[in-house]
Structures are given as C-alpha cells and as structure tokens.
Amino acid sequence: MTRAKAIAATVVAFMGVSFSAALAQGRGETVKIQDYPGIGNLIYRVAVTKGYCEKHGITCQLQTVPSAPLGAQALLAKSIDVAVVGPEVQIMAGLKGARLVALLSIGQRNPFLITVRNDADAPAADRGYPAFMADLKGKKIGVTARGSIAELQFGQLARRAGLKPEDFTFVAVGAPNTSYGALISKQVDANMTFEPSNSMCVVLKTCRTLYRAGIATEPPEVAGTNGASVVAVMTRDAAAKSPHVPEALIAAARDAEAFIQAPGNFDELLKIAQGFFKFDMPRGEEIMAVSLKDAVPSYRIAISRPALKQIADNMLATRQIEAAVDTAPLLYEKAP
Structure with missing residues (x-):
C-alpha cells in the first residue's frame, strides 16, 4: 500500500469511528428508565453513577416500577421512556397492539x-x-x-x-x-x-x-432462554422519532457492561449497588455481595436471537399465545 493510500484509509477509518460516535450522541434529553427494588437495573445504575449517560449526551433518570407488567403500562402511558421487562411481557403487549422494540439485554440469564x-x-x-x-x-x-x-x-x-x-x-x-x-x-x-x-x-x-x-x-x-431473559424496551414510535436516543442508551449501556465485567471493579460495583439498595435482613451485606458476584455474568447487553425465539416458542407451548410469533420485529434495528 502506498503512503497516500495508507493515509486515505486511516482518514476513512477515523471518519467512520467519528460518524458512529456522533450517531450515538444524544442532544441533552432526559430519559426515564424503569428500575426495580433489589440489585435492580444494574446496567443503568452503573451508567448513571459513572456518568456514561452524560458522556453520550443524555440524562438517565431511574424510576422504580416494581414489576414488568406495570413497567409496560407506565411506558405506554408515557410515565417512563424505557421499560425493563421479560420478552414475554413485550410479546403479550404486542398482541394487544403495543409496538415495543427491545434495545438491549439488561440480564441475559434466566433468573429462576x-x-x-x-x-x-x-x-x-x-x-x-x-x-x-x-x-x-x-x-x-x-x-x-x-x-x-x-x-x-x-x-x-x-x-x-x-x-x-x-x-x-x-x-x-x-x-x-x-x-x-x-x-x-x-x-x-x-x-x-x-x-x-x-x-x-x-x-x-x-x-x-x-x-x-x-x-x-x-x-x-x-x-435455551439464556441470552434474552430481561430486555430494555421503548415504543417503536419513540425510537423512530428520536433515533439518537436509543443509540445513546445502547452506547451508555455498553460502557456500563465493560465496567461491570472488569474483575478489578467489583468492590466499586458493590458500593454502587449498595448505594441504591440494601438487603434489610440478617447478614444482608454479605448476601448482597454473594448475589451480585453471582449475577455479574448476566449483565451483558447483547440479545441472543435464538434465546428470544425460544422464549416465544415456550409461550406457544404453554398456551400463553395462540400462534407462533416472529421475533425479528421485536428488536430495535441496531440492538446488539
């Protein structure tokens, strides 16, 4: 490769990275995200605490809603912008006319x-x-x-x-x-x-x-459900209206995942978790530490497409739904 071509390739690569980063940049929006009691929505608790949301141009505001069905209701009522639900809830909402798209995984592993x-x-x-x-x-x-x-x-x-x-x-x-x-x-x-x-x-x-x-x-x-157990969803209309917002949410979550998965960060991660919630029970702090360490592998943002299909197939097998569901439209187009 000539020197001129090498320089051109470097410039193109840099422009590509810069362009991608720009797409993932919000415009100062405040995004209300569902949280849960307990260890809760750790991905975005970390993103809030570490400043990853602001880094990508948005303000993430956590709002406790104690169950997935209530979270979906709050999302449709526009009380929150992002709900954290199992795909089962997303699918059932879709069958009732709600158009929701999954942006990323909040917890990959089946929790039961x-x-x-x-x-x-x-x-x-x-x-x-x-x-x-x-x-x-x-x-x-x-x-x-x-x-x-x-x-x-x-x-x-x-x-x-x-x-x-x-x-x-x-x-x-x-x-x-x-x-x-x-x-x-x-x-x-x-x-x-x-x-x-x-x-x-x-x-x-x-x-x-x-x-x-x-x-x-x-x-x-x-x-087979491991890989898509809990997802963050927005309404399709909201994602289409302001595509830079879901992209910024994904970018902030990706930074949070990197922090969570780094073994050297566990002590700080535990402090972050304890700053939001403490188990009010005998030896609660020890239980919290054991529970968090056990949960860390689940906190990855990629959604497994086969796992999502397995969940839909299970719903059909257990007669929660009457017909097979195409899971592809459940995903945001840039979902990891």
Whole structure:
C-alpha cells in the first residue's frame, strides 16, 4: 500500500469511528428508565453513577416500577421512556397492539431457581435434573404468583421429567423476601424463585438450591432462554422519532457492561449497588455481595436471537399465545 493510500484509509477509518460516535450522541434529553427494588437495573445504575449517560449526551433518570407488567403500562402511558421487562411481557403487549422494540439485554440469564430446606426429603438432589423432580412430586411449590412465568417454567421442568404440573400444588409466595419465610416456616416444600434466594441459602445455610436455570443445560426449553431473559424496551414510535436516543442508551449501556465485567471493579460495583439498595435482613451485606458476584455474568447487553425465539416458542407451548410469533420485529434495528 502506498503512503497516500495508507493515509486515505486511516482518514476513512477515523471518519467512520467519528460518524458512529456522533450517531450515538444524544442532544441533552432526559430519559426515564424503569428500575426495580433489589440489585435492580444494574446496567443503568452503573451508567448513571459513572456518568456514561452524560458522556453520550443524555440524562438517565431511574424510576422504580416494581414489576414488568406495570413497567409496560407506565411506558405506554408515557410515565417512563424505557421499560425493563421479560420478552414475554413485550410479546403479550404486542398482541394487544403495543409496538415495543427491545434495545438491549439488561440480564441475559434466566433468573429462576429451585430451593428447598436443608431437611427436605430429596434423596435424588445430588443427581440433578430431572432426577430430583420426582422428589418434589406431590409437594407444595412456592411461586411468585399463580399463573406467573415461575409457575409456567416449573411446569415445563415437570413435563420434561415425565411428570405433569398437576402433580404439584402451587402456592403464591411472592418475592424472595417472603418466599424464603414461607419455605423456612414449612408453608411450602420448595420454591421456584430468583435471587437473592440462592445467596440467602449460601450465606444463611438454612436451605439449598437444586436447580438454577441461568446455568442449566437441561431441559433445552429452559436452558435455551439464556441470552434474552430481561430486555430494555421503548415504543417503536419513540425510537423512530428520536433515533439518537436509543443509540445513546445502547452506547451508555455498553460502557456500563465493560465496567461491570472488569474483575478489578467489583468492590466499586458493590458500593454502587449498595448505594441504591440494601438487603434489610440478617447478614444482608454479605448476601448482597454473594448475589451480585453471582449475577455479574448476566449483565451483558447483547440479545441472543435464538434465546428470544425460544422464549416465544415456550409461550406457544404453554398456551400463553395462540400462534407462533416472529421475533425479528421485536428488536430495535441496531440492538446488539
């Protein structure tokens, strides 16, 4: 390559980088983003704390909305600009006429896990899934709410193990803070729950975890959802009207991901998390640290297209929807 061509190539490359950066630059907009109690929306908690939103020309304002359905409602009511939901909620909203697009992943891993008390009669526990499911047959299973994704996914685990959902009694026990109490007081025999439930078992040593969907390899219907479990969504109209805003949101989230995934940043990351929320329970700080360390691998912003399709296929299999859904239109055109 001649010197002139080399210089030209360098200039073109620089212009390309500069142009891409410019596209990802906001214009001073304030963007209201859904947050959750607990460790919550860590991607944007980091982006806010570290100044990544301002770096990309926007102000990120976190607004606590405690559930995904309520987040979708707030988004459609324009109380917030970005909701943080499971793809199931996005799909159901779409079937009702809401045009939502997923910008990025807020949490890649499937959050659900199964916990039992230490004194549980579970002789097949050490043999893993599907063996331990027979130990739970006929037992009371705590779920976040009746008809919830937790209950539906437990039903999938049951079917793949040769059992039926009707072989179990499901009890609504709420979030981990209340589901843990229901388990320890023997109101239920096991919980289909989420973090910090596993961390509470690890730290308090009163229970144990039989199954973690986020690292499971079986069954494929559940393991296949890893990569798209929780996504940040905007309305398609808002994204089209101001495309520089979703691009700035993605750029800020990419910076936050890099910070979260750097091992040397964990102590600062823990301080950031504790600045937003603390577990009000015995040994809460230790539980928070264990839970956060366990969750770090999930905080990547790329959305797995096969995982998104698996989630839609699961909804069809469990009769949440009546027909197959094309998942391609669910994604923002520049979603990672």
